[in-house]
Amino acid sequence: xxxxxxxxxxxxxxPAVLKAxxxxxxxxxxxxxxxxxxxxxxxxxxxxxxxxLDMLTAxxxxxxxxxxxxxxxxxxxxxxxEGATPEIExxxxxxxxxxxxxxLLWSFVSVANKNRVIVRLEIARQGVRVPSLTGLFKSAxxxxxxxxxLLGIQYDGxxxxxxxxxxxxxxxxxxxxxxVHIKDRFDx
Amino acid sequence: xxxxxxxxxxxxxxxxxxxxxxxxxxxxxxxxxLRIGLTIEGEIIIKAVxxxxxLHRGTEKLAEVRGYHHCVVLSDRWDYVSAMPNNLVFCLAxxxxxxxxxxxxADALRVVMCETNRIASHLLFLGTYGIDLGAFTPFLxxxxxxxxxxxxxxxxxxxxxxxxxxxxxxxxxxxxxxxxARLKEFVEYFKPxxxxxxxxxxxxxxxxxxxxGVGLISAKEAVDWALSGPNLRGSGVNYDVRKxxxxxxxxxxxxxxxxxxxxxxxxxxxxxxxxxxxxxRIIEQALAKLPEGPFMATxxxxxxxxxxxxxxxxxEASRGDLGIYLASDGGISPFRMHVRAPSFANLAILQExxxxxKISDVIALLGSTDIVLGEVDR
Numbered sequence: 001x002x003x004x005x006x007x008x009x010x011x012x013x014x015p016a017v018l019k020a021x022x023x024x025x026x027x028x029x030x031x032x033x034x035x036x037x038x039x040x041x042x043x044x045x046x047x048x049x050x051x052x053l054d055m056l057t058a059x060x061x062x063x064x065x066x067x068x069x070x071x072x073x074x075x076x077x078x079x080x081x082e083g084a085t086p087e088i089e090x091x092x093x094x095x096x097x098x099x100x101x102x103x104l105l106w107s108f109v110s111v112a113n114k115n116r117v118i119v120r121l122e123i124a125r126q127g128v129r130v131p132s133l134t135g136l137f138k139s140a141x142x143x144x145x146x147x148x149x150l151l152g153i154q155y156d157g158x159x160x161x162x163x164x165x166x167x168x169x170x171x172x173x174x175x176x177x178x179x180v181h182i183k184d185r186f187d188x
Numbered sequence: 189x190x191x192x193x194x195x196x197x198x199x200x201x202x203x204x205x206x207x208x209x210x211x212x213x214x215x216x217x218x219x220x221x222l223r224i225g226l227t228i229e230g231e232i233i234i235k236a237v238x239x240x241x242x243l244h245r246g247t248e249k250l251a252e253v254r255g256y257h258h259c260v261v262l263s264d265r266w267d268y269v270s271a272m273p274n275n276l277v278f279c280l281a282x283x284x285x286x287x288x289x290x291x292x293x294a295d296a297l298r299v300v301m302c303e304t305n306r307i308a309s310h311l312l313f314l315g316t317y318g319i320d321l322g323a324f325t326p327f328l329x330x331x332x333x334x335x336x337x338x339x340x341x342x343x344x345x346x347x348x349x350x351x352x353x354x355x356x357x358x359x360x361x362x363x364x365x366x367x368x369a370r371l372k373e374f375v376e377y378f379k380p381x382x383x384x385x386x387x388x389x390x391x392x393x394x395x396x397x398x399x400x401g402v403g404l405i406s407a408k409e410a411v412d413w414a415l416s417g418p419n420l421r422g423s424g425v426n427y428d429v430r431k432x433x434x435x436x437x438x439x440x441x442x443x444x445x446x447x448x449x450x451x452x453x454x455x456x457x458x459x460x461x462x463x464x465x466x467x468x469r470i471i472e473q474a475l476a477k478l479p480e481g482p483f484m485a486t487x488x489x490x491x492x493x494x495x496x497x498x499x500x501x502x503x504e505a506s507r508g509d510l511g512i513y514l515a516s517d518g519g520i521s522p523f524r525m526h527v528r529a530p531s532f533a534n535l536a537i538l539q540e541x542x543x544x545x546k547i548s549d550v551i552a553l554l555g556s557t558d559i560v561l562g563e564v565d566r
Contacts, residue, residue, distance in 0.1 A: 024513070025284050025499040052411050057526040059515050065252045090253050093519040096496050105513070107500070107528075111411055111427045118500070139414030142536040150248070165241040165565055174249050175524075 220561030236542035264350035273505035358484030403553035417508025423451035
Protein backbone atom coordinates (compact mmCIF):
# COMPACT_ATOMS: atom_id res chain seq x y z
CA UNK A 1 0.00 0.00 0.00
CA UNK A 2 1.45 3.34 -0.99
CA UNK A 3 1.39 6.39 1.21
CA UNK A 4 -1.30 8.00 -0.95
CA UNK A 5 -3.60 4.99 -0.54
CA UNK A 6 -3.03 5.04 3.19
CA UNK A 7 -3.73 8.74 3.42
CA UNK A 8 -6.92 8.36 1.36
CA UNK A 9 -8.03 5.60 3.71
CA UNK A 10 -7.33 7.71 6.77
CA UNK A 11 -9.16 10.68 5.31
CA UNK A 12 -12.18 8.59 4.41
CA UNK A 13 -12.62 7.83 8.10
CA UNK A 14 -11.41 11.07 9.64
CA PRO A 15 -12.04 13.94 7.22
CA ALA A 16 -10.48 16.36 9.69
CA VAL A 17 -7.09 14.65 9.44
CA LEU A 18 -4.92 16.56 6.99
CA LYS A 19 -1.42 16.31 5.62
CA ALA A 20 0.82 18.45 7.78
CA UNK A 21 1.80 21.77 6.23
CA UNK A 22 5.39 21.27 7.41
CA UNK A 23 6.05 17.58 6.86
CA UNK A 24 8.91 15.63 8.34
CA UNK A 25 11.01 15.28 5.21
CA UNK A 26 10.58 12.05 3.21
CA UNK A 27 7.79 10.65 5.40
CA UNK A 28 4.02 10.78 5.29
CA UNK A 29 3.04 13.25 8.00
CA UNK A 30 -0.58 13.67 9.00
CA UNK A 31 -1.97 16.21 11.41
CA UNK A 32 -4.86 15.42 13.70
CA UNK A 33 -7.11 18.18 14.94
CA UNK A 34 -7.82 17.10 18.50
CA UNK A 35 -6.43 14.62 21.06
CA UNK A 36 -9.65 12.60 20.83
CA UNK A 37 -8.68 11.33 17.40
CA UNK A 38 -5.37 9.93 18.56
CA UNK A 39 -6.37 6.59 20.04
CA UNK A 40 -8.80 5.61 17.22
CA UNK A 41 -6.23 6.62 14.61
CA UNK A 42 -3.44 4.73 16.38
CA UNK A 43 -5.50 1.57 16.63
CA UNK A 44 -6.52 1.96 12.97
CA UNK A 45 -2.84 2.26 12.02
CA UNK A 46 -2.00 -0.78 14.11
CA UNK A 47 -4.62 -2.79 12.25
CA UNK A 48 -3.15 -1.54 8.98
CA UNK A 49 0.18 -3.13 9.89
CA UNK A 50 1.90 -0.25 11.68
CA UNK A 51 2.67 -2.45 14.64
CA UNK A 52 5.60 -0.54 16.14
CA LEU A 53 5.37 2.81 17.86
CA ASP A 54 8.91 3.76 17.06
CA MET A 55 9.22 7.21 18.54
CA LEU A 56 7.18 9.84 20.23
CA THR A 57 8.39 13.31 20.99
CA ALA A 58 7.24 16.90 21.11
CA UNK A 59 8.47 20.39 20.33
CA UNK A 60 7.72 23.52 22.29
CA UNK A 61 7.18 26.39 19.84
CA UNK A 62 7.36 29.22 22.33
CA UNK A 63 10.12 31.47 21.02
CA UNK A 64 13.86 30.83 21.12
CA UNK A 65 15.20 28.97 24.11
CA UNK A 66 15.70 30.88 27.36
CA UNK A 67 19.42 31.03 28.18
CA UNK A 68 18.87 30.95 31.93
CA UNK A 69 17.76 27.38 31.48
CA UNK A 70 21.41 26.40 31.12
CA UNK A 71 23.64 25.84 34.10
CA UNK A 72 26.86 27.14 32.61
CA UNK A 73 27.69 30.69 31.67
CA UNK A 74 27.19 31.43 27.99
CA UNK A 75 30.84 32.49 27.90
CA UNK A 76 32.65 29.34 28.92
CA UNK A 77 35.95 30.44 27.40
CA UNK A 78 38.06 31.58 30.40
CA UNK A 79 40.43 33.58 28.20
CA UNK A 80 37.76 36.02 27.09
CA UNK A 81 37.71 39.39 28.88
CA GLU A 82 34.97 40.31 31.30
CA GLY A 83 31.78 41.33 29.54
CA ALA A 84 32.75 39.95 26.12
CA THR A 85 30.04 39.06 23.62
CA PRO A 86 28.55 35.70 24.64
CA GLU A 87 29.80 32.82 22.57
CA ILE A 88 26.56 30.94 23.01
CA GLU A 89 23.37 32.83 22.59
CA UNK A 90 19.91 32.07 21.44
CA UNK A 91 18.39 34.41 18.92
CA UNK A 92 14.94 34.57 17.44
CA UNK A 93 14.90 33.67 13.78
CA UNK A 94 13.10 36.18 11.59
CA UNK A 95 9.99 34.90 9.92
CA UNK A 96 9.48 31.79 12.06
CA UNK A 97 6.00 31.55 13.58
CA UNK A 98 6.78 31.24 17.27
CA UNK A 99 3.58 30.54 19.16
CA UNK A 100 2.53 29.25 22.58
CA UNK A 101 1.90 25.77 21.27
CA UNK A 102 3.27 22.29 21.77
CA UNK A 103 3.71 20.11 18.73
CA LEU A 104 3.38 16.42 19.61
CA LEU A 105 4.61 13.75 17.29
CA TRP A 106 4.11 9.99 17.08
CA SER A 107 5.98 7.87 14.60
CA PHE A 108 4.54 4.49 13.61
CA VAL A 109 6.53 1.87 11.75
CA SER A 110 5.31 -1.08 9.77
CA VAL A 111 7.97 -3.75 10.09
CA ALA A 112 6.47 -5.94 7.35
CA ASN A 113 5.66 -3.21 4.82
CA LYS A 114 8.82 -1.15 5.45
CA ASN A 115 6.86 2.03 5.93
CA ARG A 116 6.65 4.85 8.42
CA VAL A 117 3.88 7.29 9.12
CA ILE A 118 4.16 10.28 11.43
CA VAL A 119 1.12 11.63 13.26
CA ARG A 120 1.26 15.07 14.81
CA LEU A 121 -0.92 17.25 16.91
CA GLU A 122 -0.57 20.90 17.79
CA ILE A 123 -2.03 21.87 21.12
CA ALA A 124 -1.88 24.89 23.45
CA ARG A 125 1.19 24.54 25.65
CA GLN A 126 -0.51 25.31 28.94
CA GLY A 127 -1.57 22.10 30.65
CA VAL A 128 -1.06 19.73 27.75
CA ARG A 129 -3.16 16.60 28.18
CA VAL A 130 -3.31 13.84 25.62
CA PRO A 131 -4.43 10.23 25.89
CA SER A 132 -1.74 7.66 26.53
CA LEU A 133 -0.98 5.00 23.93
CA THR A 134 0.31 2.49 26.49
CA GLY A 135 -2.84 0.43 26.02
CA LEU A 136 -1.97 -0.14 22.37
CA PHE A 137 1.81 -0.08 22.30
CA LYS A 138 4.03 -1.10 25.19
CA SER A 139 6.86 1.05 23.84
CA ALA A 140 4.83 4.16 24.69
CA UNK A 141 5.51 3.49 28.37
CA UNK A 142 8.97 4.95 28.85
CA UNK A 143 8.84 7.39 25.96
CA UNK A 144 5.72 9.01 27.42
CA UNK A 145 7.43 9.19 30.79
CA UNK A 146 10.36 10.88 29.09
CA UNK A 147 8.10 13.48 27.50
CA UNK A 148 6.30 13.98 30.78
CA UNK A 149 9.60 14.54 32.53
CA LEU A 150 11.30 16.79 29.98
CA LEU A 151 8.32 18.60 28.46
CA GLY A 152 5.59 18.36 31.05
CA ILE A 153 3.01 16.61 28.90
CA GLN A 154 0.30 14.74 30.80
CA TYR A 155 -0.61 11.40 29.30
CA ASP A 156 -4.04 10.35 30.50
CA GLY A 157 -4.26 6.68 31.30
CA UNK A 158 -0.55 6.02 31.68
CA UNK A 159 -0.05 3.42 34.44
CA UNK A 160 3.06 4.99 35.95
CA UNK A 161 3.60 8.56 34.80
CA UNK A 162 6.64 9.52 36.87
CA UNK A 163 9.97 11.23 36.30
CA UNK A 164 12.46 9.09 34.47
CA UNK A 165 15.58 11.02 33.44
CA UNK A 166 15.91 14.13 35.57
CA UNK A 167 16.67 13.91 39.32
CA UNK A 168 13.79 14.01 41.76
CA UNK A 169 14.64 17.45 43.14
CA UNK A 170 14.68 19.15 39.74
CA UNK A 171 11.84 21.60 39.32
CA UNK A 172 10.26 22.19 35.94
CA UNK A 173 10.59 20.56 32.55
CA UNK A 174 13.97 21.30 30.95
CA UNK A 175 13.00 21.03 27.28
CA UNK A 176 10.31 23.69 27.57
CA UNK A 177 11.67 26.83 25.97
CA UNK A 178 10.92 28.99 29.00
CA UNK A 179 12.62 26.63 31.49
CA VAL A 180 14.81 28.43 33.99
CA HIS A 181 17.35 26.44 35.97
CA ILE A 182 17.17 26.86 39.73
CA LYS A 183 20.63 26.48 41.24
CA ASP A 184 20.96 23.45 43.49
CA ARG A 185 23.71 21.94 45.60
CA PHE A 186 25.37 20.31 42.57
CA ASP A 187 26.03 23.59 40.76
CA UNK A 188 28.89 24.78 42.95
CA UNK B 189 14.03 -15.17 61.94
CA UNK B 190 11.46 -13.07 60.15
CA UNK B 191 14.03 -11.51 57.82
CA UNK B 192 15.55 -14.79 56.83
CA UNK B 193 14.93 -15.90 53.31
CA UNK B 194 14.56 -19.61 52.85
CA UNK B 195 14.65 -21.48 49.63
CA UNK B 196 11.01 -22.46 49.71
CA UNK B 197 9.41 -22.12 46.27
CA UNK B 198 6.85 -19.37 45.99
CA UNK B 199 3.93 -21.73 45.59
CA UNK B 200 4.69 -23.63 48.78
CA UNK B 201 2.52 -23.07 51.86
CA UNK B 202 5.59 -21.82 53.73
CA UNK B 203 5.61 -18.08 53.09
CA UNK B 204 8.90 -16.22 53.05
CA UNK B 205 9.33 -12.50 53.47
CA UNK B 206 9.77 -10.39 50.40
CA UNK B 207 13.14 -8.76 50.16
CA UNK B 208 14.07 -5.61 48.29
CA UNK B 209 17.52 -5.45 46.78
CA UNK B 210 19.25 -2.87 44.65
CA UNK B 211 21.12 -4.09 41.62
CA UNK B 212 23.44 -1.21 40.89
CA UNK B 213 23.94 1.69 40.36
CA UNK B 214 27.57 0.66 40.73
CA UNK B 215 27.32 -2.95 39.74
CA UNK B 216 29.83 -4.16 37.17
CA UNK B 217 27.31 -6.15 35.20
CA UNK B 218 25.04 -3.17 34.59
CA UNK B 219 27.76 -1.78 32.28
CA UNK B 220 27.25 1.74 33.46
CA UNK B 221 25.12 3.41 36.06
CA LEU B 222 21.82 1.61 36.02
CA ARG B 223 19.87 0.71 39.10
CA ILE B 224 17.29 -2.03 39.13
CA GLY B 225 15.12 -2.25 42.20
CA LEU B 226 14.37 -5.93 42.62
CA THR B 227 11.73 -7.30 44.95
CA ILE B 228 12.45 -10.95 45.48
CA GLU B 229 10.81 -13.81 47.19
CA GLY B 230 13.40 -16.51 47.66
CA GLU B 231 15.10 -16.76 44.30
CA ILE B 232 12.16 -15.48 42.28
CA ILE B 233 11.77 -11.87 41.26
CA ILE B 234 8.36 -10.46 42.06
CA LYS B 235 8.91 -6.97 40.77
CA ALA B 236 11.67 -5.22 38.89
CA VAL B 237 11.89 -1.47 38.51
CA UNK B 238 14.74 -0.22 36.30
CA UNK B 239 15.82 3.25 37.36
CA UNK B 240 17.69 5.29 34.77
CA UNK B 241 18.83 8.88 34.54
CA UNK B 242 22.10 8.73 36.47
CA LEU B 243 23.96 9.75 33.33
CA HIS B 244 21.49 12.32 32.04
CA ARG B 245 23.47 15.18 30.54
CA GLY B 246 20.67 16.83 28.64
CA THR B 247 22.22 16.73 25.18
CA GLU B 248 18.86 17.49 23.60
CA LYS B 249 18.79 20.75 25.56
CA LEU B 250 22.45 21.52 24.93
CA ALA B 251 21.91 21.18 21.19
CA GLU B 252 19.45 24.07 21.25
CA VAL B 253 22.23 26.62 21.77
CA ARG B 254 24.97 25.02 19.71
CA GLY B 255 25.71 25.17 16.02
CA TYR B 256 25.16 22.15 13.81
CA HIS B 257 28.86 21.37 13.65
CA HIS B 258 29.05 21.42 17.44
CA CYS B 259 26.15 18.99 17.75
CA VAL B 260 28.26 16.30 16.07
CA VAL B 261 30.53 16.51 19.11
CA LEU B 262 27.53 16.07 21.40
CA SER B 263 26.46 13.02 19.44
CA ASP B 264 29.71 11.21 20.28
CA ARG B 265 28.65 11.10 23.88
CA TRP B 266 25.43 9.13 23.50
CA ASP B 267 26.65 5.67 22.69
CA TYR B 268 30.31 6.14 23.51
CA VAL B 269 31.12 2.54 22.64
CA SER B 270 30.17 3.04 19.02
CA ALA B 271 30.28 6.73 18.29
CA MET B 272 30.59 6.56 14.48
CA PRO B 273 26.90 5.74 13.85
CA ASN B 274 25.97 8.56 16.25
CA ASN B 275 27.98 11.05 14.23
CA LEU B 276 26.48 9.61 11.07
CA VAL B 277 22.86 9.84 12.09
CA PHE B 278 23.13 13.45 13.18
CA CYS B 279 24.89 14.35 9.96
CA LEU B 280 22.27 12.54 7.88
CA ALA B 281 19.46 14.44 9.59
CA UNK B 282 21.24 17.77 9.28
CA UNK B 283 22.14 17.07 5.66
CA UNK B 284 18.47 16.42 4.94
CA UNK B 285 17.64 19.84 6.37
CA UNK B 286 20.50 21.55 4.57
CA UNK B 287 19.97 19.73 1.29
CA UNK B 288 23.61 18.63 1.13
CA UNK B 289 24.62 15.42 -0.58
CA UNK B 290 27.93 13.89 0.48
CA UNK B 291 30.23 12.64 -2.31
CA UNK B 292 30.39 8.86 -2.99
CA UNK B 293 33.81 8.49 -1.37
CA ALA B 294 32.50 9.98 1.85
CA ASP B 295 29.56 7.60 1.78
CA ALA B 296 31.83 4.60 1.36
CA LEU B 297 34.15 5.80 4.14
CA ARG B 298 31.17 6.30 6.43
CA VAL B 299 30.10 2.73 5.78
CA VAL B 300 33.61 1.41 6.48
CA MET B 301 33.85 3.34 9.75
CA CYS B 302 30.40 2.38 10.98
CA GLU B 303 30.95 -1.30 10.28
CA THR B 304 34.40 -1.30 11.87
CA ASN B 305 32.90 0.40 14.88
CA ARG B 306 30.11 -2.16 14.96
CA ILE B 307 32.73 -4.92 15.26
CA ALA B 308 34.45 -3.05 18.09
CA SER B 309 31.15 -2.59 19.86
CA HIS B 310 30.07 -6.20 19.45
CA LEU B 311 33.49 -7.32 20.69
CA LEU B 312 32.95 -5.34 23.85
CA PHE B 313 29.59 -7.01 24.24
CA LEU B 314 31.02 -10.45 23.60
CA GLY B 315 33.81 -10.02 26.12
CA THR B 316 31.76 -8.50 28.89
CA TYR B 317 28.84 -10.85 28.40
CA GLY B 318 31.22 -13.73 28.93
CA ILE B 319 32.47 -12.09 32.14
CA ASP B 320 28.89 -11.53 33.31
CA LEU B 321 28.29 -15.24 33.05
CA GLY B 322 31.61 -16.29 34.52
CA ALA B 323 33.74 -16.89 31.44
CA PHE B 324 36.78 -14.69 31.83
CA THR B 325 38.97 -15.87 28.98
CA PRO B 326 36.97 -14.60 25.96
CA PHE B 327 37.14 -11.10 27.40
CA LEU B 328 40.91 -11.00 26.97
CA UNK B 329 40.68 -12.22 23.39
CA UNK B 330 37.87 -9.84 22.50
CA UNK B 331 39.66 -6.85 23.95
CA UNK B 332 42.87 -7.76 22.16
CA UNK B 333 41.06 -7.45 18.85
CA UNK B 334 39.05 -4.41 19.92
CA UNK B 335 42.29 -2.67 20.79
CA UNK B 336 43.41 -3.07 17.17
CA UNK B 337 40.28 -1.31 15.94
CA UNK B 338 40.69 1.47 18.46
CA UNK B 339 44.30 1.87 17.33
CA UNK B 340 43.06 2.14 13.75
CA UNK B 341 40.62 4.86 14.74
CA UNK B 342 43.31 6.66 16.70
CA UNK B 343 45.54 6.56 13.65
CA UNK B 344 42.66 7.90 11.56
CA UNK B 345 41.28 10.75 13.63
CA UNK B 346 43.25 10.92 16.85
CA UNK B 347 40.52 9.68 19.17
CA UNK B 348 39.81 6.23 20.48
CA UNK B 349 36.19 6.60 21.58
CA UNK B 350 34.69 9.97 20.72
CA UNK B 351 35.71 10.35 17.11
CA UNK B 352 33.84 13.34 15.70
CA UNK B 353 35.05 11.88 12.40
CA UNK B 354 31.88 12.04 10.33
CA UNK B 355 31.10 15.66 9.62
CA UNK B 356 28.33 17.52 7.87
CA UNK B 357 28.77 16.88 4.17
CA UNK B 358 31.41 14.19 4.40
CA UNK B 359 34.15 13.00 6.70
CA UNK B 360 36.91 14.75 8.60
CA UNK B 361 39.90 13.42 6.72
CA UNK B 362 40.63 11.02 3.89
CA UNK B 363 42.10 7.62 4.67
CA UNK B 364 45.74 7.07 3.85
CA UNK B 365 46.92 4.01 1.87
CA UNK B 366 48.74 2.81 5.01
CA UNK B 367 45.52 2.95 6.97
CA UNK B 368 43.58 1.00 4.35
CA ALA B 369 46.35 -1.61 4.20
CA ARG B 370 46.25 -1.96 7.98
CA LEU B 371 42.49 -2.34 8.01
CA LYS B 372 42.73 -5.03 5.32
CA GLU B 373 45.35 -6.75 7.43
CA PHE B 374 43.02 -6.60 10.40
CA VAL B 375 40.13 -8.09 8.40
CA GLU B 376 42.29 -11.03 7.39
CA TYR B 377 43.54 -11.45 10.95
CA PHE B 378 40.05 -11.22 12.42
CA LYS B 379 38.25 -13.80 10.27
CA PRO B 380 39.70 -16.92 11.95
CA UNK B 381 39.30 -15.25 15.36
CA UNK B 382 35.53 -15.44 14.97
CA UNK B 383 35.70 -19.21 14.81
CA UNK B 384 37.91 -19.07 17.89
CA UNK B 385 35.19 -17.18 19.77
CA UNK B 386 32.67 -19.77 18.67
CA UNK B 387 34.67 -22.52 20.33
CA UNK B 388 35.49 -20.37 23.36
CA UNK B 389 32.04 -19.00 24.07
CA UNK B 390 29.26 -19.48 21.54
CA UNK B 391 29.11 -23.26 21.70
CA UNK B 392 30.53 -23.56 25.19
CA UNK B 393 28.15 -25.93 27.02
CA UNK B 394 28.16 -23.93 30.28
CA UNK B 395 27.53 -20.69 28.42
CA UNK B 396 24.77 -22.28 26.38
CA UNK B 397 23.01 -23.68 29.41
CA UNK B 398 23.12 -20.26 31.06
CA UNK B 399 21.64 -18.49 28.04
CA UNK B 400 19.62 -20.89 25.87
CA GLY B 401 15.96 -20.73 26.69
CA VAL B 402 16.56 -17.92 29.17
CA GLY B 403 14.86 -14.54 28.82
CA LEU B 404 12.62 -15.48 25.93
CA ILE B 405 11.16 -12.53 24.05
CA SER B 406 8.61 -13.42 21.39
CA ALA B 407 8.55 -11.62 18.06
CA LYS B 408 5.26 -9.94 18.91
CA GLU B 409 6.54 -8.67 22.23
CA ALA B 410 9.73 -7.42 20.65
CA VAL B 411 7.81 -5.36 18.10
CA ASP B 412 5.34 -4.15 20.71
CA TRP B 413 8.16 -2.82 22.89
CA ALA B 414 9.84 -1.31 19.81
CA LEU B 415 13.07 -3.23 20.35
CA SER B 416 15.58 -2.87 17.57
CA GLY B 417 18.89 -4.16 16.42
CA PRO B 418 20.09 -7.61 17.46
CA ASN B 419 17.51 -7.68 20.27
CA LEU B 420 14.69 -7.54 17.73
CA ARG B 421 16.39 -9.81 15.21
CA GLY B 422 17.16 -12.31 17.94
CA SER B 423 13.41 -12.82 18.15
CA GLY B 424 13.30 -13.61 14.45
CA VAL B 425 11.95 -10.28 13.19
CA ASN B 426 13.68 -9.26 10.00
CA TYR B 427 14.12 -5.54 10.51
CA ASP B 428 17.38 -3.90 9.68
CA VAL B 429 17.51 -0.24 8.68
CA ARG B 430 20.40 -1.00 6.35
CA LYS B 431 18.03 -3.20 4.27
CA UNK B 432 14.76 -1.55 5.22
CA UNK B 433 15.65 2.02 4.33
CA UNK B 434 19.20 1.99 2.92
CA UNK B 435 21.39 5.02 3.59
CA UNK B 436 24.96 5.82 2.51
CA UNK B 437 24.67 3.32 -0.34
CA UNK B 438 24.13 0.20 1.77
CA UNK B 439 21.98 -1.18 -1.06
CA UNK B 440 25.10 -1.83 -3.17
CA UNK B 441 26.70 -4.15 -0.61
CA UNK B 442 25.93 -7.81 -0.43
CA UNK B 443 25.30 -8.95 3.13
CA UNK B 444 22.85 -11.02 5.13
CA UNK B 445 20.82 -10.14 8.17
CA UNK B 446 21.38 -12.83 10.82
CA UNK B 447 18.18 -13.81 12.60
CA UNK B 448 17.61 -15.68 15.82
CA UNK B 449 14.94 -18.29 16.30
CA UNK B 450 13.51 -18.25 19.79
CA UNK B 451 14.42 -14.83 21.15
CA UNK B 452 16.47 -16.21 24.01
CA UNK B 453 19.61 -14.60 25.40
CA UNK B 454 21.69 -16.97 23.30
CA UNK B 455 19.87 -15.91 20.11
CA UNK B 456 20.62 -12.27 20.80
CA UNK B 457 24.24 -13.13 21.48
CA UNK B 458 24.39 -15.27 18.35
CA UNK B 459 22.96 -12.48 16.17
CA UNK B 460 25.75 -10.17 17.29
CA UNK B 461 28.42 -12.81 16.72
CA UNK B 462 27.11 -13.40 13.21
CA UNK B 463 26.77 -9.70 12.50
CA UNK B 464 30.52 -9.30 12.92
CA UNK B 465 31.03 -11.66 9.97
CA UNK B 466 28.59 -9.63 7.88
CA UNK B 467 30.36 -6.42 8.88
CA UNK B 468 33.61 -7.90 7.67
CA ARG B 469 31.96 -8.69 4.33
CA ILE B 470 30.73 -5.11 4.01
CA ILE B 471 34.14 -3.67 4.90
CA GLU B 472 35.84 -5.85 2.32
CA GLN B 473 33.39 -4.84 -0.41
CA ALA B 474 33.57 -1.18 0.49
CA LEU B 475 37.36 -1.16 0.52
CA ALA B 476 37.52 -3.04 -2.79
CA LYS B 477 35.51 -0.41 -4.61
CA LEU B 478 36.33 2.71 -2.66
CA PRO B 479 35.40 5.49 -5.13
CA GLU B 480 37.95 8.16 -5.92
CA GLY B 481 37.15 11.80 -5.49
CA PRO B 482 36.56 14.31 -2.74
CA PHE B 483 35.70 13.21 0.78
CA MET B 484 33.79 16.34 1.65
CA ALA B 485 30.88 18.01 -0.11
CA THR B 486 31.34 21.61 -1.16
CA UNK B 487 28.94 24.25 0.03
CA UNK B 488 28.62 23.33 3.70
CA UNK B 489 28.74 26.66 5.51
CA UNK B 490 30.94 27.24 8.55
CA UNK B 491 27.78 28.28 10.38
CA UNK B 492 24.97 26.36 8.66
CA UNK B 493 21.53 27.91 8.78
CA UNK B 494 19.05 25.45 7.30
CA UNK B 495 15.66 26.78 6.25
CA UNK B 496 12.82 26.16 8.69
CA UNK B 497 11.73 22.55 8.43
CA UNK B 498 11.88 19.15 10.02
CA UNK B 499 13.74 15.99 9.24
CA UNK B 500 14.05 12.50 10.63
CA UNK B 501 16.96 10.24 9.86
CA UNK B 502 17.74 6.86 11.29
CA UNK B 503 20.54 4.34 10.95
CA GLU B 504 21.27 0.84 12.11
CA ALA B 505 23.68 1.59 14.92
CA SER B 506 25.44 -1.17 16.82
CA ARG B 507 22.61 -1.36 19.34
CA GLY B 508 19.71 -0.89 17.00
CA ASP B 509 17.66 1.70 15.23
CA LEU B 510 19.13 5.08 16.18
CA GLY B 511 17.05 8.00 14.97
CA ILE B 512 17.29 11.77 15.10
CA TYR B 513 14.37 14.11 14.81
CA LEU B 514 15.62 17.56 13.97
CA ALA B 515 13.53 20.71 13.71
CA SER B 516 14.95 24.01 12.52
CA ASP B 517 13.54 27.49 12.89
CA GLY B 518 16.05 28.90 10.41
CA GLY B 519 18.55 29.81 13.11
CA ILE B 520 22.12 28.70 13.71
CA SER B 521 21.22 25.92 16.14
CA PRO B 522 18.60 23.19 16.00
CA PHE B 523 15.23 24.34 17.32
CA ARG B 524 14.62 20.86 18.67
CA MET B 525 16.64 17.70 18.52
CA HIS B 526 15.28 14.41 19.73
CA VAL B 527 17.26 11.21 19.90
CA ARG B 528 15.42 7.96 19.41
CA ALA B 529 17.90 5.88 21.36
CA PRO B 530 17.80 2.11 20.79
CA SER B 531 19.12 1.31 24.28
CA PHE B 532 16.32 3.31 25.87
CA ALA B 533 13.67 1.26 24.10
CA ASN B 534 15.58 -2.00 24.64
CA LEU B 535 15.84 -1.40 28.36
CA ALA B 536 12.16 -0.67 28.91
CA ILE B 537 11.18 -4.28 28.30
CA LEU B 538 13.16 -5.44 31.34
CA GLN B 539 10.52 -4.30 33.86
CA GLU B 540 8.15 -6.85 32.36
CA UNK B 541 10.59 -9.59 31.41
CA UNK B 542 12.46 -9.78 34.71
CA UNK B 543 9.31 -10.50 36.69
CA UNK B 544 9.20 -14.20 37.48
CA UNK B 545 12.81 -14.87 36.59
CA LYS B 546 15.48 -16.23 38.91
CA ILE B 547 18.13 -13.88 40.25
CA SER B 548 20.89 -15.70 38.44
CA ASP B 549 19.14 -15.06 35.11
CA VAL B 550 18.85 -11.31 35.65
CA ILE B 551 22.45 -10.77 34.62
CA ALA B 552 22.03 -13.08 31.63
CA LEU B 553 19.05 -11.07 30.35
CA LEU B 554 20.45 -7.67 31.22
CA GLY B 555 23.77 -8.46 29.57
CA SER B 556 22.13 -9.83 26.45
CA THR B 557 20.20 -6.60 25.81
CA ASP B 558 23.59 -4.85 25.45
CA ILE B 559 22.68 -1.39 26.63
CA VAL B 560 24.95 1.61 26.95
CA LEU B 561 23.73 3.93 29.65
CA GLY B 562 25.14 6.98 27.95
CA GLU B 563 22.57 6.41 25.25
CA VAL B 564 19.72 5.51 27.59
CA ASP B 565 20.06 8.74 29.54
CA ARG B 566 21.54 10.96 26.84
